[in-house]
Amino acid sequence: MNDNNLLEKVVALAKRRGFIFPGSEIYGGLAGTWDYGPMGVEFKNNLKRLWWKDIVYHRDDMVGIDAAIMMNPKAWEASGHVEAFTDPLVECKVCHKRFRADHMFELLEAIHRKSTRAGAISLTDKQKDMLLCEKKPGEHELKDFTEPKNFNLLVKAYLGIIEGQQSEIFLRGEITNGVHVNFRNVVDSTRVKIPFGIAQMGKAFRNEITPGNFIYRSREFEQMETQFYIKPNDEEGEKWFEYWKKDRMDWYLSLGIKPDNIRFRDHEDKERAHYARLATDIEYNTPWGWQEIMGIHHRGDWDLSRHGKFSGKNMTYKDSITGEEFIPWDIETSAGVDRSILFLLFDAYTEDEKRVYLKLNPKIAPIKAAVFPLLGNKPELIDLAKKIYRDLQEKIDGKIAWDDRGNIGKRYLYQDEIGTPFCITVDFQSLEDQTVTVRDRDSMKQERVKIEDLYLKLQKYLL
Ligand code: GAP
Numbered sequence: 001m002n003d004n005n006l007l008e009k010v011v012a013l014a015k016r017r018g019f020i021f022p023g024s025e026i027y028g029g030l031a032g033t034w035d036y037g038p039m040g041v042e043f044k045n046n047l048k049r050l051w052w053k054d055i056v057y058h059r060d061d062m063v064g065i066d067a068a069i070m071m072n073p074k075a076w077e078a079s080g081h082v083e084a085f086t087d088p089l090v091e092c093k094v095c096h097k098r099f100r101a102d103h104m105f106e107l108l109e110a111i112h113r114k115s116t117r118a119g120a121i122s123l124t125d126k127q128k129d130m131l132l133c134e135k136k137p138g139e140h141e142l143k144d145f146t147e148p149k150n151f152n153l154l155v156k157a158y159l160g161i162i163e164g165q166q167s168e169i170f171l172r173g174e175i176t177n178g179v180h181v182n183f184r185n186v187v188d189s190t191r192v193k194i195p196f197g198i199a200q201m202g203k204a205f206r207n208e209i210t211p212g213n214f215i216y217r218s219r220e221f222e223q224m225e226t227q228f229y230i231k232p233n234d235e236e237g238e239k240w241f242e243y244w245k246k247d248r249m250d251w252y253l254s255l256g257i258k259p260d261n262i263r264f265r266d267h268e269d270k271e272r273a274h275y276a277r278l279a280t281d282i283e284y285n286t287p288w289g290w291q292e293i294m295g296i297h298h299r300g301d302w303d304l305s306r307h308g309k310f311s312g313k314n315m316t317y318k319d320s321i322t323g324e325e326f327i328p329w330d331i332e333t334s335a336g337v338d339r340s341i342l343f344l345l346f347d348a349y350t351e352d353e354k355r356v357y358l359k360l361n362p363k364i365a366p367i368k369a370a371v372f373p374l375l376g377n378k379p380e381l382i383d384l385a386k387k388i389y390r391d392l393q394e395k396i397d398g399k400i401a402w403d404d405r406g407n408i409g410k411r412y413l414y415q416d417e418i419g420t421p422f423c424i425t426v427d428f429q430s431l432e433d434q435t436v437t438v439r440d441r442d443s444m445k446q447e448r449v450k451i452e453d454l455y456l457k458l459q460k461y462l463l
Contacts, residue, residue, distance in 0.1 A: 006287045010345050011214050013356065017418050019043065019345070019366075020215060032211030032219030034338070039418050042366035042399050044222075044341060047255075048201055050363060051224050051335075054251060055199045062197040062226065063190055067178025069203060070159065075177050076170050078310035079303060081154055084274040085173055088148035089209050100209045101148035155205040155219070171205035176332065179227045180303040183315060194317055194328055195240065197228035201337065213288065215338040222337035229317070229328035232301060240331045241278055241298050248294060248333050249282060252340075256361040257347050261285040262293075275302040284343040293343055294335035301327040348419060358419030359442055362461040367420040368398040369458055372411055374427040376404035385426040388436065388451060392424075395455050398462065416441055421461060424454065 003009070014020040019040040023033030036044055056064045076082050088101035154173045160166035172178065179198045186198055201224040211217050228244065230236045245264060252262055267279035278298035283290040304327050308315035318325045348358040362368065371389040373381035382404065393400040401420065403411045408425065415423050423439040430436050435448045438457065449457055 004287060006346055006349060007214065009351075009356075010342070010349055013349070013358075013417060014040070014214075014345065017414075019418075020341075023220075032208055032217070034215050034218060039366040040341070043344075043360075043364060044337060046364045046366070046398060047340060047344075048222075048224065048337060050255070051201065051251075052199070055197075055224075055226060059197075061192075061195060062199055062228075063186060063192060064199045065179060065182055065186065066200060066202065067175075067182060069172050070157070070169055071172065071177060071181070073167075073169050074310055075181055075307070076154060076173075078306040079177050079180075080274045080306065081170075081173055081177075082152070085154055086150035086152050087209055089151035090145040090148050093144055093146065098209060099145075101145075103210060104145065151207075151209060153206040153208065155207050172203075173206055174204050174334070175200055175202050175223045175225055176227065176303070176334070179225070180307055180330075181311075183229070183304060183307075184313060187317060193320065195228065195230045195236075197226045199224075199226045201225070213286075215342050216286070216291065218338060221339075223334055224337055225332060225334045227299075227303075228331045228333075230331060232326050232329045237277070237298055237300070237329055237331070241280075241296065244331055244333050245280055245282075245296050248296060248335070252282065252293070255344065255364060256359075257284070257344065261343075261347060263290065265290065265292075273297065275299045284339075284346070286343070286346065291339075292336075293339050294333065297332040297334065299330040299332050301329055303330060304328065355413055355416050357416035357441060360419035360421075362421040365419045365421055366399065367401045367415065367418060368396050368462060369422040369424055370401040370403055370411070370415045370420050371424045372402075372408060372426065373404050374408060374425055376406075380431060381426050381428070384430055388424065388426065388454065392455060392458070396458060396462065412439060412444075422458060 015022075017039055018037035021035045021037055022029045023035050024030050025035075052064065056062050073082075089098055090101045090104055091098050155171040157169050157171055158166040159169050179200050182198070186192065202222060203220060204223050205220050208217055208219050211219055215221070226244075228240060230240050249262070249264065253259060261284055263283050263285075265281045265283050267276070267281065272279045276297040277300045280296045281292040282294045282296070284293045304315040307313070308327065315327055316325045317328050344360065344364065345358070348360045350357050350359050358365075369392060371385050371392065373385040375381055385404075386402075389400055389402050401415070403414070405411070412423055419441070421441050423441075425437045425439070427437065429448075430451070434451050436451060436454070437446045438449045438454070439446045
């Protein structure tokens with residue numbers, strides 16, 4: 001990434017064009033929450049729909065579920081989250097601000113190593129946040145901070161109607177548990193046989209110590225996950241772990257992410273989550289360095305064994321042919337929806353002398369095509385354009401936009417900024433020969449296309 005202001009530019013475009021707004025903005029916001037606007041929700045739904053098609057519909061070894069966000073708290077004890085879902089927290093003794101110790105030490109190291117003014121090194125949001133501390137960054141020493149203590153990231157909620165008798169529950173810290181607790185139900189109610197997977201997507205909540213970098217680290221976010229159950233042996237484990245790594249990398253590449261901006265990073269022993277035997281991240285080259293977009297984890301039998309133990313229920317699987325009975329191992333893929341959105345925006349953001357545009361793959365672009373009458377005050381143009389608009393909207397799986405405001409150049413520029421791949425204009429010639437102009441977002445070239453051919457032309461890019 002060589003544009004140092006890319007994050008700021010993407011945040012500004014996201015707000016200006018209705019992708020993402022700060023959560024409850026009119027009340028001053030709520031740290032770590034974001035609201036998706038009219039473009040953002042289309043973009044996000046397109047991404048999730050593509051993921052679901054790829055993972056659930058295009059495979060015969062995967063089924064989907066949608067489990068409740070609120071779960072019996074025992075599930076979180078069983079999965080180890082109550083005990084071990086923590087980040088190390090330190091507090092500055094001067095200003096009492098709290099930071100993640102691992103991030104803090106990185107910052108101190110950077111500052112002291114470079115021994116330079118803060119402006120001379122590239123700082124992340126959370127690092128900039130620290131500069132609001134009363135001490136200047138160069139003056140900070142390790143002794144200014146309390147000893148790191150473990151801070152649990154699970155968000156608590158209170159359920160029940162009688163004051164004082166409400167039970168404390170957790171909002172899910174990852175969407176995974178809802179799948180594992182339903183393993184038995186899925187095996188008993190469907191025709192799946194090992195190896196098979198269960199896919200799910202939905203919201204997760206974490207009391208992040210330092211949310212930041214826009215939607216990169218939020219307190220409420222969405223995940224898309226697969227839990228793939230296999231026979232419990234090392235060879236199978238390694239085979240499927242490698243398989244899912246490649247499969248997920250290929251999926252991101254198929255969305256159009258530039259190959260130079262995406263890579264694998266294997267976890268070292270000390271950084272692996274409490275449940276993981278092997279872990280690899282897929283990372284994206286953000287303006288503040290390589291960052292995780294998704295994780296692939298070999299979870300072994302951690303989850304099913306623990307849920308079996310804590311619930312007293314049988315979590316084994318019986319092979320119908322061999323009669324062999326075992327607790328399956330699980331290879332997990334866990335992607336952040338919001339991080340995928342952010343990194344796709346970084347990748348697509350393009351500027352030239354004339355304009356800013358998003359070079360998004362048409363499959364994920366919020367608007368598939370926009371239809372314009374050349375002039376907004378000629379009923380004959382409007383009638384034909386409206387007919388085309390309604391007809392396309394009927395047939396195309398995604399949003400078609402209508403715009404008859406202002407001059408045509410401005411309409412094109414607006415659609416460019418939100419990444420609309422095609423703009424269709426109905427002009428006076430259209431009334432005579434039943435053709436329209438189709439303008440390509442990236443080349444800005446226009447061609448005349450017969451109205452009857454429009455659907456097939458668009459559909460070619462959307463499948
Ligand atoms: N079930 C495994 C799991 O949750 P994780 O690495 O903690 O693993 C998976 O999270 C993905 O969820 C991450 O790669 C990231 O994309 C997304 N994610 C995690 N915490 C997030 C946060 N605070 N804000 C936005 N996305 C987050």
